[in-house]
Amino acid sequence: MKILVAMRQVPERDAPLAIAADAKWIEGSALSYTTNEPDAYALEEALRLKDSLGPASGEVIALTAGPEGAASVLRDALARGADRALHIVTPASPQQHDPLAVAQLLAAAIRGESPDLILAGLQSDDLGLGQTGVILAELLGIPHTTLVLHVEAISSGIRVKRELEDGWFQYVEMPLPALVTIQSGGNQLRYATLMGIKKARSKEVRTIDAASFGLQGTAASAELARVFVPEKQRETRMLTGTAAEVAAKLVDVLRNEVRVL
């Protein structure tokens, strides 16, 4: 089975965020970046699926669209066990915020590969759209299922375990080729071993200039216009001081205001 994993580079979770001067995005240059969390789980699921089918059963290809620096996501994927990688190189700015435009780029690169299965994360930590994977399936004309925890190969294609609201789940079967978006937490992530990092150096990362696809661009009816700090919904009383002082203030609140002590 040829499995392709769409992986996005995002700022580290705890990175301090500063709004850019034009307020269209954040100040990106000083940030440290990582792989979008569900995408790391998507890679893990792809590697497990390949392992379960036998090592000679196919390949796992990591794909990202992003500026030059996004290649580190691919190198990490190769070190964890992906067989090769594709990097659609985009300009560092302007930032691409329309998931339809991103999906068009990914689709253009994927058409030349015709994978059996495409895995994406269910949503990005930065834009939080939860759309790129679903749009990609639509553009490629293949079936999809979202919010998936596990993928299993069956004779007619795949069977996936999908998360529903309130602790419910559901199995869904689909023929291949298909696209699945992966929810975090369905498995435990493997670490890149020293051996893996060494091996990764000889693995192929093919770069493709985004402009070479000659895409027309999209006409989103509503566009990201201004980034701002959210207003507070509740009046928060901040308690300050040393740990002991804060603890004493909290005990006072627990006792006299919340009345649980």
Added chain:
Amino acid sequence: MSGVLVILEHRAFAQGSVTVPRVTLEALAAGVHLAQQLAIPCSAALIGDGLNDVLASPAFGPVRNVGLAQLLAVEHELLASYTADGFSIALHQLIASLAPEFVVFPHTYQVRDYAPALAARFGQSLVSDAIAIRIESGLPVFVRQLFQGRLNADYRMAASSRTPVPTFVSIQAGAFRAESLDAAAASAQPPQIEAFTPKLTSAQIRTVPAAPFRESSRSVDLTTASVIVAAGRGIGEQANVALIQSLAEALGAEMAASRPICDAGWLPMERQVGSSGQTVTPKLYLAIGISGAIQHLVGMKGSKTVIAINRDPSAPIFEIADYGVAGDLFEIVPALTEAILTTKAQ
């Protein structure tokens, strides 16, 4: 039609009882609000099979009475259970025939599954998980969250983009007040229910869904707990669960956690709070090392009092906390546990 079309969801149970999820009513409230502001009509559609009884049921009272221009039943036997293919194809046909200016959805797991594909058929993406809508110079501005709620963003429409292509928007749970529908109800005329039958063949539906199931019966019921101490990824490692546990014991509280803690197996799944866990409404919710992503907040923002401890003063959890401590949990939690024990001993 050139108005707002709201896509409704319902739950049907054995013995014919029907409920309308709250988030659907909230999306309807958003749609009604948008339509009023722009002085255009608001309609709504429900998708499934055998919907007449559903739409006539008491649960749909607030929907019938809100003054909709049209209430549509999109019906086909192939729509009896949800599939992304069935729903995208049916709604594509409905939207192409009605030509609404705006299509508004509740941001549910089901909508996440098909709405981006549906919008893509119109050359659009979805303004997903919107938390507010305001009108500026006669055009709506949609607000959505970035970076798991740490920042917000305005999404603006260009004047030229009002018609002919619809704008697709999904509404976050809790962002609009379902109660505002009751106020609109008084003077409204219930609309005729109109049937819309999409052209659909079984060959077009490529996925085969099985019946939903629950993993195990929940042995921990957090919904009745009056004090909850909840741990998030800020605790760093499994060994530190003990720190939180000591505090919970001192307070006589139930332990809960954010999703990553349960995913990692540091606490059992049944202690997870949030959209894929339990929804709790204790007297006190003490959130420790939890950032406050919306999927966590929906499970606990009904708590009477929220106290948050987080070293990042701009963490979104502070937006809904009554009391906050911006500091290191590894210093504050042990000091607090000790102070509580001392107080109790007095």
